[in-house]
Amino acid sequence: MVTIKHIAEMAGVSRTTVSRVLNNSGYVSEDARKRVEMVIKETGYVPSEQAKSLRTKKTKVIGVILPTIQTETPSRIVTGVGKELAENGYQIILANTNLDKDKELEYLDVLRLRQVDGIILIATNTEPKLMEKIKGMNIPIVIVGQEADDLMYVTYDDYHAARDLTTFFIEKGHTNIAFIGVDEADHSVGYLRKKGYLDAMKSSELAVESNWVETGIFDIESGYEAMKNILTKTTSIPTATIAVTDRLAIGAISYLKEKGIRIPEQMALAGFGASELAKYLDPPLTTVDYQNEKAGEEAAKQLLAKINAKKYQKQIILDYRLIIRKSV
Amino acid sequence: MVTIKHIAEMAGVSRTTVSRVLNNSGYVSEDARKRVEMVIKETGYVPSEQAKSLRTKKTKVIGVILPTIQTETPSRIVTGVGKELAENGYQIILANTNLDKDKELEYLDVLRLRQVDGIILIATNTEPKLMEKIKGMNIPIVIVGQEADDLMYVTYDDYHAARDLTTFFIEKGHTNIAFIGVDEADHSVGYLRKKGYLDAMKSSELAVESNWVETGIFDIESGYEAMKNILTKTTSIPTATIAVTDRLAIGAISYLKEKGIRIPEQMALAGFGASELAKYLDPPLTTVDYQNEKAGEEAAKQLLAKINAKKYQKQIILDYRLIIRKSV
DNA sequence: CCATGACGTGGAATCGATTCCCTAAAACAA
DNA sequence: TTGTTTTAGGGAATCGATTCCACGTCATGG
Numbered sequence: 001m002v003t004i005k006h007i008a009e010m011a012g013v014s015r016t017t018v019s020r021v022l023n024n025s026g027y028v029s030e031d032a033r034k035r036v037e038m039v040i041k042e043t044g045y046v047p048s049e050q051a052k053s054l055r056t057k058k059t060k061v062i063g064v065i066l067p068t069i070q071t072e073t074p075s076r077i078v079t080g081v082g083k084e085l086a087e088n089g090y091q092i093i094l095a096n097t098n099l100d101k102d103k104e105l106e107y108l109d110v111l112r113l114r115q116v117d118g119i120i121l122i123a124t125n126t127e128p129k130l131m132e133k134i135k136g137m138n139i140p141i142v143i144v145g146q147e148a149d150d151l152m153y154v155t156y157d158d159y160h161a162a163r164d165l166t167t168f169f170i171e172k173g174h175t176n177i178a179f180i181g182v183d184e185a186d187h188s189v190g191y192l193r194k195k196g197y198l199d200a201m202k203s204s205e206l207a208v209e210s211n212w213v214e215t216g217i218f219d220i221e222s223g224y225e226a227m228k229n230i231l232t233k234t235t236s237i238p239t240a241t242i243a244v245t246d247r248l249a250i251g252a253i254s255y256l257k258e259k260g261i262r263i264p265e266q267m268a269l270a271g272f273g274a275s276e277l278a279k280y281l282d283p284p285l286t287t288v289d290y291q292n293e294k295a296g297e298e299a300a301k302q303l304l305a306k307i308n309a310k311k312y313q314k315q316i317i318l319d320y321r322l323i324i325r326k327s328v
Numbered sequence: 329m330v331t332i333k334h335i336a337e338m339a340g341v342s343r344t345t346v347s348r349v350l351n352n353s354g355y356v357s358e359d360a361r362k363r364v365e366m367v368i369k370e371t372g373y374v375p376s377e378q379a380k381s382l383r384t385k386k387t388k389v390i391g392v393i394l395p396t397i398q399t400e401t402p403s404r405i406v407t408g409v410g411k412e413l414a415e416n417g418y419q420i421i422l423a424n425t426n427l428d429k430d431k432e433l434e435y436l437d438v439l440r441l442r443q444v445d446g447i448i449l450i451a452t453n454t455e456p457k458l459m460e461k462i463k464g465m466n467i468p469i470v471i472v473g474q475e476a477d478d479l480m481y482v483t484y485d486d487y488h489a490a491r492d493l494t495t496f497f498i499e500k501g502h503t504n505i506a507f508i509g510v511d512e513a514d515h516s517v518g519y520l521r522k523k524g525y526l527d528a529m530k531s532s533e534l535a536v537e538s539n540w541v542e543t544g545i546f547d548i549e550s551g552y553e554a555m556k557n558i559l560t561k562t563t564s565i566p567t568a569t570i571a572v573t574d575r576l577a578i579g580a581i582s583y584l585k586e587k588g589i590r591i592p593e594q595m596a597l598a599g600f601g602a603s604e605l606a607k608y609l610d611p612p613l614t615t616v617d618y619q620n621e622k623a624g625e626e627a628a629k630q631l632l633a634k635i636n637a638k639k640y641q642k643q644i645i646l647d648y649r650l651i652i653r654k655s656v
Numbered sequence: 657c658c659a660t661g662a663c664g665t666g667g668a669a670t671c672g673a674t675t676c677c678c679t680a681a682a683a684c685a686a
Numbered sequence: 687t688t689g690t691t692t693t694a695g696g697g698a699a700t701c702g703a704t705t706c707c708a709c710g711t712c713a714t715g716g
Contacts, residue, residue, distance in 0.1 A: 003702055014666045019704060026705090027664050046441045050387070051702030054378045054671050061421070069406055075397045082397075082424045091442060093389070094420045096410045113374045114419060220608060254608050280548060280582050282610050331672055342696045347674060354675090355694045379672030382701050 002045045010043070011035040022047060053115065062303065063111035065095045065104055066122040071218070071247070072275050073292050074122050077144055080296025081120055088304055090117070101125065105133055112139060118303045120144060120296075125185045140306045142299045146188050147315075152306070154299040154316045156290045158188045161320040162196025162242070165270055165288060168322065169240045170204045174268065177201065178212040178238035180226040180248050193244045193272065212238055216248050223251020231259070239268065240328070246271035246278050246287055253281060253327075268328040283326035290320050330373045338371070339363040350375060381443065390631065391439035393423045393432055394450040399546070399575070400603050401620050402450050405472055408624025409448055416632055418445070429453065433461055440467060446631045448472060448624075453513045468634045470627045474516050475643075480634070482627045482644045484618045486516045489648040490524025490570070493598055493616060496650065497568045498532045502596065505529065506540040506566035508554040508576050521572045521600065540566055544576050551579020559587070567595065568656070574599035574606050574615055581609060581655075596656040611654035618648050 004022075008015045013032050020026040021036040028036075039045075053059040062085055066074045082092055093116060097103035104121070111119055119139055123130075123146040131148055134141050143153040169177050179197050184190040194213070201208050211234040216222030223243055230238065243249035249271030253263065261267055263283055271278060274289035298316055305312035332350075336343045341360055348354040349364040356364075367373075381387045390413055394402045410420055421444060425431035432449070439447055447467055451458075451474040459476055462469050471481040497505050507525050512518040522541070529536050539562040544550030551571055558566060571577035577599030581591065589595055591611055599606060602617035626644055633640035 001702095004704095005702075015703080016666055016705080017664085020665090023704080027662085029664060032664080048382075048702050049442055050378050050382045051671090052704075054376075054382050054673085054702080055704045057671085059378070064422075069397060069403045069410075070400065072398065075403060078397055078422075079424065079426070082422065083426070086424075091438070092422045094392075094406075094410065094422045096407065096414075098407070098411070110419070114377055220604065250605070250608050257610060276548065277578070277605050280578050282585060329672095332674095333672075343673080344675080344696060345694085348695085351674080355692085357694060360695080376672050379701090380674075382672080382703085383674045385701085 002043045004045075004047065007036065007039050007043065007045055011039045057115070059115050059117055060089055061091050061093055061114070061116045062300070063093045063095055063107070063114070063116040063119040064122070065097065065107050065111070065119065067097055067099050067124045069094075069096055073145075073273060073290075076292035077122055077296035077299070080293035080298075081300045082296075083293075084297045084300035084304070090304070099124075101127075104130060108133055108137060112137060118142070118307050120299050120303060123148075126187045127185065140303055142303045144295055144299045146186075152302060152312075152314050154295050154302070154318065155188060156295070156318050156320055158192035159196045159199075161272070161288045161290075161322075162193040162244075163200045164196075165242060165272075165322060166197045166200035167204070168324075169242070169268065169270070169328070170200065170206065172240075172268070172328065174238075174240040175206050176209075176212070176236055176238040176240070177206070178214070178230045178234075178241040179208075180214045180216055180223060180230075180241060180243040180252060182216060182218060182244055182248075189244050189272075197242060209234055209236065211235075216251075218245060218247065220247045220251040220254070223248035224255045225251070227252035227255040231255075231261075239266070240264075241267060241269050243269070243271045246273045246275040246285060249285055249287075249327075250277070250281065253285075264326065264328050270328055274323060278323075279325070281327070286325045286328045287323050288320050289323050291318050294318060330371045332373075332375065335364065335367050335371065335373055339367045385443070387443050387445055388417060389419045389421055389442070389444045390628070391421045391423060391435070391442065391444040391447040392450070393425065393435050393439070393447065395425055395427050395452045397422075397424055401473075401601055401618075404620035405450055405624035405627075408621035408626075409628045410624075411621075412625045412628035412632070418628075418632070427452075429455075432458060436461055436465060440465060446470070446635050448627050448631060451476075454515045455513065468631055470631045472623055472627045474514075480630065480640075480642050482623050482630070482646065483516060484623070484646050484648055486520035487524045487527075489600070489616045489618075489650075490521040490572075491528045492524075493570060493600075493650060494525045494528035495532070496652075497570070497596065497598070497656070498528065498534065500568075500596070500656065502566075502568040503534050504537075504540070504564055504566040504568070505534070506542070506558045506562075506569040507536075508542045508544055508551060508558075508569060508571040508580060510544060510546060510572055510576075517572050517600075525570055537562055537564065539563075544579075546573060546575065548575045548579040548582070551576035552583045553579070555580035555583040559583075559589075568592075569595060569597050571597070571599045574601045574603040574613060577613055577615075577655075578605070578609065581613075592654065592656050598656060602651060606651075607653070609655070614653045614656045615651050616648050617651050619646050622646060 004015050004018050007018045020028045021033050095107035119141045122144045126146050181194045182190045214226035214229050216226045270286040272288045274287045278285035278287045302312045332343050332346050336346045348356045349361050423435035447469045450472045454474050509522045510518045542554035544554045598614040600616045602615050606613035606615045630640045
């Protein structure tokens with residue numbers, strides 16, 4: 001393996017000078033620079049990242065912690081992060097928790113000891129233990145998808161998205177609107193989207209029957225179950241349902257079809273997330289488009305700014321867009 | 329930051345001894361070991377990975393090159409890889425080409441200079457330039473999803489899967505079977521699956537009209553276009569269609585629905601990949617289940633075996649399973 | 657003509673580990 | 687008692703970079 005020492009010898013200069021050429025810092029004569037560059041080209045020499053980062057304490061690696069790589073939201077975020085980082089010569093170390101909350105904490109440590117320059121956490125919760133840990137780390141960390149008082153984050157306006165969507169249904173004349181949510185520990189998806197729904201109902205003075213509100217987990221199956229509960233347990237049957245993810249909506253559709261209930265005539269339906277498939281469902285699903293990839297890019301951008309001691313925005317809330325399709 | 333030097337001083341031993349405790353190598357008295365361990369616990373010291381890898385030339389990092397993270401197949405593979413690696417204390421550096429072939433080559437270099445211990449390439453082609461480059465690198469590399477003569481790989485039995493699926497249609501009585509493929513540069517998905525289809529047709533002495541065979545790219549839209557072409561350009565209309573991915577099949581379905589063509593009565597349909605959504609389409613889509621996650625695990629397992637100079641299997645071809653659903 | 661500063665360069669320390677080699681005491685064998 | 691092994695531990699080199707500091711050489715201005 002060719003090292004800086006070899007280059008120095010071959011070019012007849014000291015390692016110092018080679019280093020100067022590499023980082024173009026300090027004084028180097030045109031002559032010496034030429035020779036060094038020649039030799040570098042000939043040998044195809046590339047400086048060792050390990051050695052460099054041992055000295056400089058910078059690895060040009062960013063850790064990304066995510067709950068799963070198998071659903072669209074995190075995948076898109078990572079894609080965005082990756083694009084932004086690649087442009088700046090940074091690499092991603094991936095830490096997949098596979099939905100295991102404890103691993104979020106664990107991976108923070110693993111990444112620290114890998115001396116990553118920063119961490120992007122695609123968060124599923126804002127538990128105090130996690131927040132405390134983040135505050136205690138002296139590595140720049142950006143949270144994506146959740147608000148977190150005085151930490152850096154990039155998230156979406158979940159509350160207003162849910163509120164707008166609900167209002168949209170109300171304006172269409174629906175009064176009985178059901179809701180399929182998830183655990184409120186997920187502040188964005190669980191709590192805020194539900195609050196948006198409830199507040200919209202309240203401000204239109206519409207009552208919400210307790211059985212209209214179901215809680216699932218993040219998979220299709222639980223959307224199916226939730227819709228089943230809604231239709232079998234409620235006294236006044238809703239005419240519209242909001243599901244907090246497209247996958248839950250897909251589960252709901254699957255139940256509705258099984259029972260021969262027509263969408264949207266008998267049950268209007270909407271999801272969140274603008275999954276690619278939503279467009280191709282029958283009927284195409286109304287959904288909320290968050291700019292996930294943009295969120296990833298933005299998170300990476302602010303993180304790099306912070307790392308390089310430039311001006312950065314600490315907290316960003318991205319916009320959303322309702323995509324109205326035939327399911328309503 | 330606490331280093332081995334501090335630990336040595338605090339425990340009243342040399343760095344050598346601390347290192348011995350850390351790696352439990354060489355002779356260390358019970359007494360010294362206790363003291364060192366105490367200090368390590370007190371200080372929460374963790375050895376620097378950079379320093380270690382500078383010396384040992386091992387980083388415990390594996391590079392994963394993939395075409396996109398936004399479709400199910402690579403996501404599942406990465407999940408499998410991640411699980412296996414995590415169990416062995418390895419980390420993943422992610423290199424996302426975003427479907428840009430040139431970046432595959434580029435990232436091989438980037439990863440090498442990051443001194444990754446090995447590379448897993450989720451491949452979309454087997455172009456000579458790429459294969460040559462891989463042979464020329466002196467880092468262990470496993471290819472996933474493509475065969476590559478004398479390199480390490482884990483792939484699927486694409487040929488027989490396609491052949492079986494086609495035969496299944498034939499046995500159901502179909503004689504006019506269309507095919508939506510992709511560019512044959514993708515040897516597995518493009519070439520082998522098509523060959524399986526053609527050979528099955530031939531061995532049943534069924535003719536294949538040239539217009540029955542369409543080529544798309546990997547997105548839903550091109551499935552739509554392909555189905556449109558098949559139905560508008562052919563003289564004898566097919567009664568069944570095989571699409572080489574579920575997404576292509578979804579596009580095809582979308583066209584069929586638009587035209588009011590009933591599935592499977594007027595057109596039977598099948599895809600490949602066992603995407604989660606396939607199950608919830610209307611009608612549920614017949615598809616081929618490859619064990620993507622297993623493939624990832626297997627690739628990681630063999631790679632680690634090779635890295636650690638243990639016995640490994642150079643080439644693995646995984647099994648598949650037809651999932652017959654109502655679309656046929 | 658000499659002080660000053662810009663320019664060029666190299667020596668050597670440093671980052672934080674591992675590891676080779678050496679010394680020395682203790683344990684054991686002859 | 688002497689000679690070998692085993693056990694224990696330290697010194698110092700090393701990995702491949704960066705960077706501080708010192709030291710020349712010129713040109714310039716006072």
